[in-house]
Amino acid sequence: MAAIAALHSLPEDNVIRALTGFSTRNPWKVIALWAVVGIFLSGLGQALLFRATQSQAGDFLPSTYDSAAALKIAEERFGVDPDANAVTVLVARTDGKPLTGGDERTIGAVAEKLGRRHVTMPESDEGGPAFLAKDYSQTPRFSPAMVAPDRSFELLSVQLTGNVTDPGLQNLYRTVRDDTRQAFAEEDLRTGFTGGLADMVDTVDAEETTTMVVGILMIGLIVLINILVFRSVLAAFVPLLAVALVGGAASGAVVGVAMLTGIKLDPGTPSIINVVLIGIGVDYFLFLLFRFREQLRARPDLPARTVSGEVSARVGIAITSAALTIVAAFATLGIATFGQFRVLGPAVAVSVLVMLLSSLTLMPALLAVTGRKMFWPSRALAHEPRPGMSARVGDLVARRPLAVIVASLALLGALTAGLTGIRMDFGQGGGAHKTAAASTAAEITRALPAGVSDPATVYVQATDHRPLTTGRLAALPTALAEVKGVGKVGTTVLNDDRTAARIDLYLTADSQSAQARHLVAGPVRDTVARHTPAGTEAHVGGTAAIFADVSTAVDHDLAIVFPVAAVLIALILLALLRSLLAPAVLMIAVSLGFAATLGASTFFFQHLLDKPGVNFVLPLVLFLFVVALGTDYNILISDRIREEMEHPGPARAAVARAVRHTAPAIMTAGIVLAASFGSLGVNADPSTQQIGFATALGILLSAFVLSLLLVPALAALLGRGIWWPLRPRREQGHHLTDPPAEQPYRDGDLVH
Template identity: 70%
Template sequence: MIRALTGYSTRHPWKVIALWAVLGFALIALAPTLFARVTQNQTGDFLPRSYDSAAALRIAEERFGVDPDTTTVTVLVGRADGQPLGTADHKRVEAEAAKLGGRRVDMPREDDAPKFLVPDRSQTPRIAPAMTAPDRSFELLSVELAGNPSDTGVQGVYRAFRDAARTQFAEAGMRTGFTGALADTVDTTDANKTATTVGGALLTGLIVLLNVLVFRSVLAAILPLLAVAVIGGAAAGAVAVAAMLTGLKLDASTPGLINVVLLGIGIDYLLFLLFRFREHLRSQPQQLAREAAAQVCARVGTAITSAALTIVAAFATLGVATFGQFRSLGPAIAVAVLVMLLGSLTLMPALLAAAGRKMFWPSRALRREPREGRAARLGALVTRRPLLMLTASVALLAALAAGLIGIRMDYGQGGGSGDTTPAAATAAEISRALPAGVSDPTSVYVTAKDDGPLTTARLDGLSRALTQVKGVGQVAPTVLNKDHRAARIDLYPNADPQSREARDLASGPIRDTVARHTPAGTAAHVGGTPAIIADISTAVDHDLRIVFPVAAALIGLILLLLLRSLLAPAILMISVGLGFAATLGAATLLFQHALGKPGVSFTLPLVLFLFVVALGTDYNILITDRIREEMRRPGPARAAVARAVRHTAPAVATAGLVLAGSFASLATTPGSEQVAFAMALGIMLSALVLSLVLVPALAALLGRSMWWPVRPVPQGAKEPGAATYAAPPHGRAQPDTTRTHQPTH
């Protein structure tokens, strides 16, 4: 199958390139519209129906008409001169709010964006009075806007509404402030706009610079970005189409994460092909470039396929997760990686066949054998002092893993900009006069199970009990729905709704009080952001205990089938396990212990495990496959390991730097700093420590026994194009003056 795909692509390169260009650019154009239809706003929607907060959310939708696709913005209005609001001021606020609520807000459009490709988020906001501060220093308005806060169209509508409201109230002698999830997202995005742009430019420059330094070629520097952009666009579109066909709902962060992952692994795979292609052309200077491309892509395609299937298998395990955000991320990443694999086996071979030796122009590296460099010296060092190198690498990983002591999970959903945004400043002003939860209440929903209707009197006992809960600043009057079969009691905690205190309050004292004082013949559920976060923590803890062993088992099975050994897969799994522990420990040391954060993000352990184990295994597959092939050649095992490191280290190091840089670019996305740091560090540890030091050192110590029970047997005769190697004292491997051996993975 692999040979058939790569063979057809190298025989008909321009047909394949044209097909990918049409498909890629079409899906790139459609992806924003498609993703807008398959993303959802409420985090609580990702929880199974059995969770208390999920049941409360369903009651809110079905009995009170709450639209799950809306986001609420809290508007603070006060007098510009700082005086308390009077009766006339309240009437003026009411009149201005009515004007704003009766006016449609148009979504700003980009001049270069075709209208049919951009979903129109223009809408008329729903505005209602919320609360007045006890000292009458301000009044709060609740504004509902339809759409996901991460949707750029919704953000544009909010900006237009915010500017109009600010101008209108200013003309009436009023000052305004805006807070809420959407307001904070927009403020944070605007504050990080320059950093995001610069970060993207630096990443692009890093990739181009690395390729220029490695290949000394224009095409080899630019082609990876163009090829991966086309395949990545097609992959993102395929994910959105698959989600639409299956009814799968994605988290708003999924498209951005897919782009980063595909950029990294796509360039990795193309680099593996480019390095091997160059090596092959050096050893076979008379061979036609298309024939060389076909042979190289067929060989490397096996390793790429195994690496990609490892990632797919790892993320497929998320299908057993209970938290829907994880469960939807798994299929999305799996589909995207499969499309990238298809592109790696078709478009990339076609590009190599079409460009041929011109791929490395104007470099003259194909005309001469490279001198021994750092990679050869590293291979010699690892094989000469394997025990020392193994001990040093394990000590480094263990020191970082020590940071896991006292690790805590942070379930906050904030944007990560602290109190520096205008939205955060407005929220702080509100909390000085009113309970912090006034703009995001914890709600108790009560439904009647008997034939009698609900009345406020029937629920007075529950309401009074809730006012006695320590930490609840205020309890709003009970609200009944139209048929009086359901009721809502809003609670305004003193703690920030995103904080651990609010979560513990909702999951502990509030739920305990509700359980004790719910009237007979009724059922009650606690909802709202703190309750949702509390239930998410329970779901995530459950998922971590299931997904980790299942993913490890699947990855181990793939390694067993690929390497045809029992010992080698065990070594690789132990090594990547050490890399995972070291990476998570380093993130804990930095963010929790050094920077004083509440903990590490609750999604970090699972996502980090999947990415570091799956992506890090790519490099281990590349180095172990090469070690096994070199051990089939005559000579000592340590000499084979040295040759494998010499030929593989440049590809692994360059690919690791590119992938780490891709993940580091996430740091410009608000709230993704921990993921960016941990992913970048984890990939660097996997590439530079595990794949190039720890695994080769073990291979040097174990020799051909590493492949037990099927040890590679040295071939008696030299293969075509193979070199003769002599093993000098202490196992140092040095090539002779003949031409290098036939290239391998």
């Protein structure tokens, strides 16, 4: 009990007050420092982003996985460049007739000519300072692949080296594609392009307008919500501008740390960071704005700078705890085995810490500078607003807590029922757009096995120091040819010193499909294990094998990350709420919210839309985002309930006041954060669509059901006993946040 009692005087409180106090006393210095640092780091991050990322999923797997071992043999024994990207080119006659011998000779001659042409990319295509630009100029490697059995087309393989997510390489591909198309068109031959790089560029081009429109709509929605809530120009735009500045600084800091340490980021990490920071940054600013407006209205005699300092110190405690909850949740990904998770977690954690620092410095400084002008031209500070929705919700929760609890649990339980029959979908999924690359792939599969442009590969390595021969390995390709689902087995290729061999497998299923993953992880690997000659070791690689191993790694990580993150979040709640019972209540609430969100998402995608299942990363993403971010709102309402219970009077009246004062901030912040994540729902990638939909739903449930209904109702039902074993001390005398005694339930609503 002594340890819990010591939490009443946490040293972190003094640190928070020191930061917010300094910022409100020296606001212009703080704003200037953030502006300089933010602009510098934003520019640096954009310039170095694609040097700090890697796009090959297999590179994120530990070496103990079979596909990772295959990649190592490919690089060390066959000189395969890990950044190499193969583009498959389909060449056919424009009149649709079968290729003739002369056509094939023409195709070979044109390919040879293109393979000698060095493609130079101008520095202006890369963007950023010239000394930081990555030069993707290179000579594409053209090589013949195969002719369709019906001679309807011939396939060529073109190799380009670089990061597929980098606009520089994408521009290089566009140049190579256009040159190739023109060269064959001059010979009256048509071309089609497919493969990972081709499909990505086509998808980027198809989504360009949609992405821009969605981004504009999201920003417009945030501004509109702020205008409706505060009826102020500055309150609508200042939070967004501040968060954009800090978000750029945070992304730059992450990229800079990655470059200095040699760690490679996943290409999706920067976009996830941006979404998270926009959401939580605007949330934290809204928490401060609502409390700032409340206190300016309640204490018109105090200078705005004094009020901003007091408000920032008080709300800063809740914001710090909320941010540390997110940091703790994502930091646990550092113990994951899958590299994408292991890198994503610390990256988001660092970004949130940067946003937390801005919440304790930049945001208070902006409040101190703008003062009451922050809410111009609204006259909301001049009068007490009429009782609104938040007052009615607070009154309902305080007067009928048991009914509210039953109704909330019924809703969450109904949504959780959607978990029945849940299946994990490990498919990457194609884009919503019917791209040219997808059409070319479909044309190829009508004449050849679906996996012909992206084969699975068996690598065999000698362990007894005896040279390998095709005869020694003959039993292995023969056995693989009999595996159902393997359409064709390529010729056994030995490396120069005959220490390793490569056998390509052309599967009848697309390499990114669930069928291909099951085939490789099961029958193919089983066959390889049984027929690998003595004195050798064999590993199965390729896209299907990599995705099969990724699914295994994710399952392993889920079992570790969930409990560790839950314990860390519980410890933070324990430190903030200074109670044993209250953290347990919040953890149960957020667990119910997580289950309800996953259940609703399963029902919607798997049962209603008849998808193969929910994306395999969705449970982890939901746990991190919904539990960690949703806990922000629970922390805010719980901290305010505790604060209100420190005043004299009934506990239920304190709960009603807490809901009345906090509901507008939580509702507004929840809508903004849900809109931020919901913007991902229009993405062409089905997995991103699921993440956007599910996370937005989870945030709304956390804000409107858990934080405004279930948690306050439980606090009203349990009274001050919820803070067992240390109940809030009932303070006497004047307090900055003392409620007006004449109106215990009437104050504030969502709009006024």
